[in-house]
Amino acid sequence: MPIFNKPAFRGSGEKKRDMPEGLWQKCSGCGEVIHELELKKNLRVCPQCNFHFTLNSQERIESITDPGTFEETEKKIKSVDALEFKGYKDKLAKYQKITGLPEAIVTGRAKIIGHPVVLGVMDFRFLGASMGSVVGEKITRAIELAIEEKSAIIIVSASGGARMHEGILSLMQMAKTSGALALLDRAGLPFISVLTHPTTGGVTASFATLGDIILAEPGCMIGFAGPRVIKETTHQDLPDGFQTAEFMHEHGLVDIIVERRELREKLASILGYLLT
Ligand SMILES: [Zn+2]
Structure with missing residues (x-):
């Protein structure tokens, strides 16, 4: 028919x-x-x-910390619209309402299977967890807290990169967070970086890839610019699996790929090796 x-x-x-x-x-x-x-x-x-699937900051904190041990720090600092970027103030208000968070990262003290640690968790729902002045400042203060308390710091990243609404102020956070990590290193304390989907741009190009140990969730995207931009700039075909955690593991950027259900125990065992 x-x-x-x-x-x-x-x-x-x-x-x-x-x-x-x-x-x-x-x-x-x-x-x-x-x-x-x-x-x-x-x-x-x-x-x-x-x-x-992506986790929000609260789900992530619950999935890796001992119940009732997370104590949030620096909850009050909020972004200002220093450059008077069109629509930025409204966007901040909108995402504060949607997420119930003041900014794109939550920091605090916690315990992971009994090991005390300073923890920072980015929340991709808030403006793609882009790094503006407040995200950079909260990360820096969390690193300083770890130095003060002679503790390790863990940062779980997921980010679209630097926050364009804050221009150069946002790019400065790359240097600031990296500088703070150099002080942590001098104090002989470890930074464990956990990369989750997606970790990109200025976050990949600064603190997220400076971990003493870098963990990543399976299949997550890790990169600086997106594959389309790279392809158009270099006029080259990109290899299979380019910018995945597995590719980065094979090429030495990522130390261990960890399934989410094993992350808590893996972090505790690393903390045990490094700090006891
Ligand atoms: Zn499926």
Whole structure:
């Protein structure tokens, strides 16, 4: 039968199921539709294909710290619109409302299987966890706190890079956070950097890749510029798997790729080796 004469497809005749928004998530790895509760139980890792969905800062803190030990620091510093960048103030207000966070990183003290640590966790929901003055300042203060308390620092990164709304003030944070890490190094204290999807731009080009030990979640994107920009600039084809955690591991940037459900124990064992 010619294709144009075929009767129109009318579906199975079943009534469309009611799917309340937000209760089901489609996995970007395998396309499977997973219930929110199942995903939550599994630390937001796809039970079919192991795809790691992004975690917000609160979920990340809960997944790696001992219950009730996280004590937030520097909760009050907020960004200002120093350059009067069009729309920036409104964006800050919008993301503060959506996330309930003052800025794109949460810092504090915590314990991981009994090991005290200073922790910073970026939250990609807040303006792509871009690094402006406040993100840079909070990271710097967290490093200084670790030096003061003779503790290790762990920063879990996920970021679109430097925050363009703050121009050069944002780029300065790359030097500031790197400088603070040099002081941590002089104090003989370790920085464990955890890279999650996606870690890019000025964050990759500064503190995130300066870890004494660099961990990454499987499959996460790690890079400076995006693949399209690199391809157009260099006019070269990029290798398979370019900018994935696995590629970076193979080429020496990442030390260990850690599954999310093993991250807490891995961090505790590293802290145990380095600080006891
Ligand atoms: Zn999947």
